[in-house]
Amino acid sequence: MLQDAGLLVTLTLRQWQARKLDRKTSLEICQNKGAQIDSGNFHKVLISKHHLQPITQIVNKIRNYHYANTLAWSHKGVDFLPSKHYMTYMDKMGTLKDKFEIEVEKFIKIYPNLAKDTALELQSLYDADDYPSAEAVRERFFMDIALTPVPSSGDFRIDLPSKEMKKIKEKLDVSLKEAGHAAALDLYSRFYTSLAKACLTLADPNKIFRNTLIFNIEDIATKVKTMDITENATLQGLAKDAHDLCNTIEIDKLRESIESRKYALKEFKEILALVETAYEAFESKK
Secondary structure (H helix, E strand, O other), X not given: OHHHHEEEEEEEEEOOOOEEEOHHHHHHHHHHOOOOOOOOOOEEEOOOHHHOHHHHHHHHHHHHHHHHOOEEOOOOOOEEEEHHHHHHHHHHHHHHHHHHHHXXXXXXXXXXXHHHHHHHHHHXXXXXXXXXXXXXXXXXXXXXXXXXXXXXXHHOXXXXXXXXXXHHHHHHHHHHHHHHHHHHHHHHHHHHHHHHHHHHHHOOOOOOOOXXXXXXXXXXXXXXXXXXXXXXXXXXXXXXXXHHHHHHOOHHHHHHOHHHHHHHHHHHHHHHHHHHXXXXXXXXXX
């Protein structure tokens, strides 16, 4: 059952942008340019973005890891976390959250001085009232992971006529089936996309590529083991074939040798064709 295969996870991640709309300056610019007063807005940069860069980098890592290690669900902002992948996901996200909080605290310590120093940069645009207190700024940074069980029509209890209850439960069952199917297709799609990109790149002997071209295939092939909620033997087998192939490839040799490139392209194409067939077969099972 889908309810046993995993949990729904919602990642909430916020960071202070250190920008503020300056209505007075916006009005002055529009008037000076002869434009209507609502033609544009001017936002002041309260703190130079390079001071926030360490936090931004961690935020990007958190988002990227979350999306790469969960499956798309039917509701925006909610994703599906396979139970087999739960510990790996939670351990990594816990580590990233610790780093996020450390970088936030580093920034908060220097924030008061940064706020004062900005007066020299903004000159007449500077307004001390634009700057919240350090504690208020700290509250603008936030990370949370909310986990909830996948709903079940069997647990749906409300005082309604039995005929209406039956309709509601049937609709919920259909929605859950569609959501689970979409989540599984999401994994197929990622696997297919990584293979297709490799084939497209390797087909051009002059195309320059990064090591991630192969590493991405290896990564998604590894994740199939823990993220395939359908436990599809065909998909599992193709993932193993792709993983094994990646392990035999010497990336530097792949760049230098036309023969190595042709061999890798041939092997990836064969796996890609089988993945495409499996994808279409699974997609038709709606």
